[in-house]
Amino acid sequence: MYSVTVRDHMMIAHSFRGEVFGPAQRLHGATYVVDATFRRAELDADNIVVDIGRAAEELHAVLAELTYRNLDDEPGFAGMNTSTEALARVLADRLADRVHAGALGDSARALDGITVTLHESHVAWASYERRL
Amino acid sequence: MYSVTVRDHMMIAHSFRGEVFGPAQRLHGATYVVDATFRRAELDADNIVVDIGRAAEELHAVLAELTYRNLDDEPGFAGMNTSTEALARVLADRLADRVHAGALGDSARALDGITVTLHESHVAWASYERRL
Amino acid sequence: MYSVTVRDHMMIAHSFRGEVFGPAQRLHGATYVVDATFRRAELDADNIVVDIGRAAEELHAVLAELTYRNLDDEPGFAGMNTSTEALARVLADRLADRVHAGALGDSARALDGITVTLHESHVAWASYERRL
Amino acid sequence: MYSVTVRDHMMIAHSFRGEVFGPAQRLHGATYVVDATFRRAELDADNIVVDIGRAAEELHAVLAELTYRNLDDEPGFAGMNTSTEALARVLADRLADRVHAGALGDSARALDGITVTLHESHVAWASYERRL
Amino acid sequence: MYSVTVRDHMMIAHSFRGEVFGPAQRLHGATYVVDATFRRAELDADNIVVDIGRAAEELHAVLAELTYRNLDDEPGFAGMNTSTEALARVLADRLADRVHAGALGDSARALDGITVTLHESHVAWASYERRL
Amino acid sequence: MYSVTVRDHMMIAHSFRGEVFGPAQRLHGATYVVDATFRRAELDADNIVVDIGRAAEELHAVLAELTYRNLDDEPGFAGMNTSTEALARVLADRLADRVHAGALGDSARALDGITVTLHESHVAWASYERRL
Numbered sequence: 001m002y003s004v005t006v007r008d009h010m011m012i013a014h015s016f017r018g019e020v021f022g023p024a025q026r027l028h029g030a031t032y033v034v035d036a037t038f039r040r041a042e043l044d045a046d047n048i049v050v051d052i053g054r055a056a057e058e059l060h061a062v063l064a065e066l067t068y069r070n071l072d073d074e075p076g077f078a079g080m081n082t083s084t085e086a087l088a089r090v091l092a093d094r095l096a097d098r099v100h101a102g103a104l105g106d107s108a109r110a111l112d113g114i115t116v117t118l119h120e121s122h123v124a125w126a127s128y129e130r131r132l
Numbered sequence: 133m134y135s136v137t138v139r140d141h142m143m144i145a146h147s148f149r150g151e152v153f154g155p156a157q158r159l160h161g162a163t164y165v166v167d168a169t170f171r172r173a174e175l176d177a178d179n180i181v182v183d184i185g186r187a188a189e190e191l192h193a194v195l196a197e198l199t200y201r202n203l204d205d206e207p208g209f210a211g212m213n214t215s216t217e218a219l220a221r222v223l224a225d226r227l228a229d230r231v232h233a234g235a236l237g238d239s240a241r242a243l244d245g246i247t248v249t250l251h252e253s254h255v256a257w258a259s260y261e262r263r264l
Numbered sequence: 265m266y267s268v269t270v271r272d273h274m275m276i277a278h279s280f281r282g283e284v285f286g287p288a289q290r291l292h293g294a295t296y297v298v299d300a301t302f303r304r305a306e307l308d309a310d311n312i313v314v315d316i317g318r319a320a321e322e323l324h325a326v327l328a329e330l331t332y333r334n335l336d337d338e339p340g341f342a343g344m345n346t347s348t349e350a351l352a353r354v355l356a357d358r359l360a361d362r363v364h365a366g367a368l369g370d371s372a373r374a375l376d377g378i379t380v381t382l383h384e385s386h387v388a389w390a391s392y393e394r395r396l
Numbered sequence: 397m398y399s400v401t402v403r404d405h406m407m408i409a410h411s412f413r414g415e416v417f418g419p420a421q422r423l424h425g426a427t428y429v430v431d432a433t434f435r436r437a438e439l440d441a442d443n444i445v446v447d448i449g450r451a452a453e454e455l456h457a458v459l460a461e462l463t464y465r466n467l468d469d470e471p472g473f474a475g476m477n478t479s480t481e482a483l484a485r486v487l488a489d490r491l492a493d494r495v496h497a498g499a500l501g502d503s504a505r506a507l508d509g510i511t512v513t514l515h516e517s518h519v520a521w522a523s524y525e526r527r528l
Numbered sequence: 529m530y531s532v533t534v535r536d537h538m539m540i541a542h543s544f545r546g547e548v549f550g551p552a553q554r555l556h557g558a559t560y561v562v563d564a565t566f567r568r569a570e571l572d573a574d575n576i577v578v579d580i581g582r583a584a585e586e587l588h589a590v591l592a593e594l595t596y597r598n599l600d601d602e603p604g605f606a607g608m609n610t611s612t613e614a615l616a617r618v619l620a621d622r623l624a625d626r627v628h629a630g631a632l633g634d635s636a637r638a639l640d641g642i643t644v645t646l647h648e649s650h651v652a653w654a655s656y657e658r659r660l
Numbered sequence: 661m662y663s664v665t666v667r668d669h670m671m672i673a674h675s676f677r678g679e680v681f682g683p684a685q686r687l688h689g690a691t692y693v694v695d696a697t698f699r700r701a702e703l704d705a706d707n708i709v710v711d712i713g714r715a716a717e718e719l720h721a722v723l724a725e726l727t728y729r730n731l732d733d734e735p736g737f738a739g740m741n742t743s744t745e746a747l748a749r750v751l752a753d754r755l756a757d758r759v760h761a762g763a764l765g766d767s768a769r770a771l772d773g774i775t776v777t778l779h780e781s782h783v784a785w786a787s788y789e790r791r792l
Contacts, residue, residue, distance in 0.1 A: 002481045007519040009385045013277035013293035013334070018178045020237070022185060023332040029277035029293010033386045046414045047477035052520050053418060068287040070277070081179035085134045105416070121273045122297045122782065123139040124184050130133075141781045145673035145689035145730070150442045152501070154449060155728040161673035161689010165782045200683040202673070213443035217398045253669045254650065254693045255403040256448050262397075265790075266745045271783040282574045284633070286581060310678045311741035316784050317682060345575035349530045369680070386518065387535040388580050394529075405649045409541035409557035409598070419596040425541035425557010429650045464551040466541070517537045518561045546706045548765070550713060609707035613662045651667040652712050658661075 001112070004049040005037040006056045010067035014082045021081075027072070032087065033119040034063060036095055044107035054104050062094045084118045088128035092116040096132055133244070136181040137169040138188045142199035146214045153213075159204070164219065165251040166195060168227055176239035186236050194226045216250045220260035224248040228264055265376070268313040269301040270320040274331035278346045285345075291336070296351065297383040298327060300359055308371035315369060322367050326358045348382045352392035356380040360396055397508070400445040401433040402452040406463035410478045417477075423468070428483065429515040430459060432491055440503035450500050458490045480514045484524035488512040492528055529640070532577040533565040534584040538595035542610045549609075555600070560615065561647040562591060564623055572635035579633060586631050590622045612646045616656035620644040624660055661772070664709040665697040666716040670727035674742045681741075687732070692747065693779040694723060696755055704767035714764050722754045744778045748788035752776040756792055 013029040036059045038050045066074075071082045080086065092114050099108050111132045119125040145161040168191045170182045198206075203214045212218065224246050231240050243264045251257040277293040300323045302314045330338075335346045344350065356378050363372050375396045383389040409425040432455045434446045462470075467478045476482065488510050495504050507528045515521040541557040564587045566578045594602075599610045608614065620642050627636050639660045647653040673689040696719045698710045726734075731742045740746065752774050759768050771792045779785040 001525045002485070002523065003525075004481055004522045005520065007386065009387070011288075011292050011294050011385070013291050016178075020178050020180075020183045020186075024275075026332050027277050027334040028275050028332040029295075029334075030275050031293075031295040031385050043479075043481060046412075046416050046479075047482045048416075048479045049481050049522065051416045052480075052516075054416075056519070068290050068292040070291045070293075083175075083178075083180045084184075085136055085175060085181050086179045089134070120184075121275070121295050122271065123188070123273070124137065126134070126136045126181065128134050139782065141783070143684075143688050143690050143781070145687050148442075152442050152444075152447045152450075156671075158728050159673050159730045160671050160728040161691075161730075162671050163689075163691040163781050200686050200688040202687045202689075215439075215442075215444045216448075217400055217439060217445050218443045221398070252448075253671070253691050254667065255452070255669070256401065258398070258400045258445065260398050266748070266786070266788050268745055268786045269784065280574075284574050284576075284579045284582075307743075307745060310676075310680050310743075311746045312680075312743045313745050313786065315680045316744075316780075318680075320783070347571075347574075347576045348580075349532055349571060349577050350575045353530070384580075387584070388533065390530070390532045390577065392530050403650065405651070407552075407556050407558050407649070409555050420539075422596050423541050423598045424539050424596040425559075425598075426539050427557075427559040427649050464554050464556040466555045466557075517539070517559050518535065519537070544706075548706050548708070548711045548714075611703075611706075611708045612712075613664055613703060613709050614707045617662070648712075651716070652665065654662070654664045654709065656662050 001039055001041055002043060002049050003037050003039045004052060004055060005035050006052060006059050007033060007035050008056065008059050008063055009033045010063040012066055012069055012071050014071035016081050016083070018081065030120050032084070034059065034091065035117040036091070037115040038111050039113045040111045044110065050104050050108045050111065058095060058098050058103050062091055062098070084120050084126035085128060088116045088118050088126050092128045092130050096130065099132060133171055133173055134175060134181050135169050135171045136184060136187060137167050138184060138191050139165060139167050140188065140191050140195055141165045142195040144198055144201055144203050146203035148213050148215070150213065162252050164216070166191065166223065167249040168223070169247040170243050171245040172243045176242065182236050182240045182243065190227060190230050190235050194223055194230070216252050216258035217260060220248045220250050220258050224260045224262050228262065231264060265303055265305055266307060266313050267301050267303045268316060268319060269299050270316060270323050271297060271299050272320065272323050272327055273297045274327040276330055276333055276335050278335035280345050280347070282345065294384050296348070298323065298355065299381040300355070301379040302375050303377040304375045308374065314372045314375065318368050322359060322362050326355055326362070348384050348390035349392060352380045352382050352390050356392045356394050360394065363396060397435055397437055398439060398445050399433050399435045400448060400451060401431050402448060402455050403429065403431050404452065404455050404459055405429045406459040408462055408465055408467050410467035412477050412479070414477065426516050428480070430455065430487065431513040432487070433511040434507050435509040436507045440506065446500050446504045446507065454491060454494050454499050458487055458494070480516050480522035481524060484512045484514050484522050488524045488526050492526065495528060529567055529569055530571060530577050531565050531567045532580060532583060533563050534580060534587050535561060535563050536584065536587050536591055537561045538591040540594055540597055540599050542599035544609050544611070546609065558648050560612070562587065562619065563645040564619070565643040566639050567641040568639045572638065578636045578639065582632050586623060586626050590619055590626070612648050612654035613656060616644045616646050616654050620656045620658050624658065627660060661699055661701055662703060662709045663697050663699045664712060664715060665695050666712060666719050667693060667695050668716065668719050668723055669693045670723040672726055672729055672731050674731035676741050676743070678741065690780050692744070694719065694751065695777040696751070697775040698771050699773040700771045704770065710764050710768045710771065718755060718758050718763050722751055722758070744780050744786035745788060748776045748778050748786050752788045752790050756790065759792060
């Protein structure tokens with residue numbers, strides 16, 4: 001199995017609901033350094049998993065929808081705790097939609113899966129892994 | 133599949149028995165930067181894999197049992213080569229015990245697995261992955 | 265010249281005023297991975313610059329005053345752009361106050377300087393360096 | 397499942413054929429920071445996956461066949477796009493050959509798999525994973 | 529003293545002349561992860577050293593002049609060993625020219641200095657520091 | 661001012677004397693990831709600060725004198741707390757001796773200074789900087 005990963009980041013504000021979150025129930029923020037991994041069993045005709053430049057552009061586009069925002073004000077996240085792991089799934093699903101729509105090229109439709117990892121600090125990160 | 137990882141470290145002395153270890157048969161030491169990864173298929177009612185703060189506390193507690201010690205003198209490791217990979221299993225098993233005992237909260241009992249990675253330097257690390 | 269550095273982090277929300285900031289004028293947030301460096305020309309009687317454990321505790325205490333907060337609501341930052349470089353100074357000055365107050369031990373009064381670096385992402389960071 | 401990873405690097409020149417590569421069709425180069433991961437279900441008699449020193453030596457030997465070269469001039473790569481993911485497979489296969497030939501020791505023949513990851517920059521990397 | 533640093537990268541081919549370079553006399557290549565640091569004694573009216581977005585754009589523009597190229601073919605480097613440290617100076621001087629030309633904004637003319645660091649691998653890097 | 665840095669590591673056991681060290685008074689150990697920086701005002705005839713390969717070899721040789729040892733048993737460290745910052749000086753002085761003895765080549769005698777940084781974990785490191 002082959003994989004290619006590209007890295008970018010976003011900077012958002014949000015708060016959590018639930019006693020388990022302690023002081024993180026207050027409005028605060030995070031830089032998420034985001035790794036998007038694309039997997040497939042065999043390389044395409046160009047001998048690649050996916051074009052790294054195009055993968056980076058699509059990841060950047062997906063992050064542009066969220067960065068420099070207060071996620072508490074985003075209608076799409078109403079009533080949802082935007083935990084690091086939950087955001088990993090949001091990003092993976094949005095990247096999967098773009099793969100299916102052909103944004104990463106025709107050959108990318110043969111991808112087997114995507115993993116998105118969000119690093120919230122030097123000591124904590126979370127991932128979501130899915131099939132395509 | 134979702135995962136959450138927390139990082140901490142421990143600093144120990146030890147020696148190895150066996151020609152394969154060369155100069156590492158002498159008493160020496162290591163800083164292990166330790167990553168503990170918790171996996172589950174679905175998020176809990178708070179939309180998380182496990183509370184990151186609580187995961188960090190339990191990892192710290194498990195490392196506190198070993199750090200600033202000479203592992204050659206620990207009864208639990210008598211006659212055992214405390215290699216990086218062997219220590220990864222020790223830590224994963226101890227974290228699993230804590231999960232089963234409820235130390236990471238009730239919802240953490242639904243975790244599917246744990247992986248522990250010990251970085252012994254910038255050029256070498258080892259992991260142990262297990263189910264819960 | 266000797267130095268010792270300890271690392272910790274904080275997660276805050278804030279916004280900026282001024283066209284130069286573009287989309288960062290919206291409420292957003294950041295994880296700052298914070299490095300505090302303590303410098304001195306000669307080591308103390310224990311052969312150290314400063315106790316690393318105590319330095320880590322004081323850095324943590326200084327960050328605890330800001331983390332999990334919206335800096336736009338902090339009276340101390342009213343009318344101030346809390347840029348990464350400006351926050352580096354705030355933290356360096358607060359650490360310097362603690363050094364002068366003896367929080368890092370008597371021998372730490374012989375420190376020559378402090379540098380604080382805030383990493384706002386994997387591709388951007390800022391520092392403030394001062395004498396003691 | 398246990399694993400051990402060692403890291404080294406190589407510095408090569410190459411060019412790509414195909415419009416998808418854009419400016420990377422020109423002769424350029426890369427530092428690949430290379431991670432080789434060895435996996436097995438149970439530890440050997442010395443309580444290790446593989447000797448880390450020996451693993452590092454074999455990885456270094458495999459990289460020495462390619463480093464400081466223009467891959468466009470290597471007969472073994474004629475007509476092939478030496479993408480990061482394709483090179484990950486080349487290195488994994490060469491390491492597998494060495495494992496089978498006994499270069500990592502007799503007990504290493506019980507290894508279950510190898511993964512090779514090539515980091516081409518701080519924002520992009522690729523992997524190939526195979527069984528042994 | 530304040531500073532702000534931004535990071536980007538370039539991927540080039542080149543060769544060296546001189547016995548000291550050993551196998552690096554052959555045509556090979558490198559990824560340089562490049563950090564550009566801007567220093568000044570006092571912050572500007574927006575409370576910043578320099579706009580991080582603009583600094584990142586100018587660094588990217590300077591790197592775009594060299595990336596995906598064989599430096600042996602660049603007229604500007606004829607007869608010159610394009611060592612990591614020499615390239616650090618080239619980039620620092622080109623950034624300084626852009627600062628002087630106003631590309632980083634009017635307030636950036638008050639910058640005191642620039643340092644450029646090129647990481648050629650996980651185990652080697654070089655810097656050039658200059659005044660403005 | 662130019663600089664070149666090379667990285668390597670050592671793994672040692674030791675203990676500290678003095679209440680300030682708390683649990684670190686027990687025999688424990690550390691991996692030190694060691695960065696050696698060489699500085700000079702002008703490049704040499706080959707357009708370099710120092711040959712990176714040779715610098716890496718000399719750093720490795722200096723570390724080989726200490727790695728895989730219990731520093732408490734080393735006669736040269738009798739009665740001395742081998743703190744991270746104190747070891748940084750030991751290594752810087754030993755590298756300086758090698759520079760003066762010509763081990764880094766004749767042109768390296770024009771070096772202006774050396775800095776050695778020892779990373780003891782992902783959250784703490786120490787440096788010693790000296791002139792040549």
